[in-house]
Amino acid sequence: MAHVTGDSRTWIYQLVKRYNKWGTKSLGDGQHHNQGQEAILTxxxxxxxxxxxxxxxxxxxxxxxxxxxxxxxxxxxxxxxxx
Structure with a gap:
């Protein structure tokens, strides 16, 4: 699977572990909730x-x-x- 997705074996194992614990909601990208830091420049x-x-x-x-x-x-x- 790691070869197919281009992800490391370690990352694939982490995804499987999260999926087994929390189901499909664990596979989403959580970064879309992160608005980031305010702009430094006006x-x-x-x-x-x-x-x-x-x-x-x-x-x-x-x-x-x-x-x-x-x-x-x-x-x-x-x-x-x-x-």
Whole structure:
């Protein structure tokens, strides 16, 4: 089964164990209940970011993560780290 689905054998065993304990409701994707974290940028800031990204970067080339983080730090008055 793991070969057919592309999932690991361990994950298949976990699914079978959950199914045996809770039935078909255990097989659904529970992440659709997770709304996630609130956006860090306001709608206006997001619009400004998209506008800036459509232009050339400060060095005239393509934007990179460091340049975006620097730009965000400027508009948010704080440091933005790269992940």
């Amino acid at each position: 709608d206006l800031q997001q619009a400004q970011l998209w506008q800036v990204l459509c232009e050339k970067s400060p060095d005239g080339g393509l934007w990179n993560g460091r340049q975006v983080a620097d730009w965000l730090s400027d508009i948010m008055s704080g440091s933005i780290g790269l992940v």
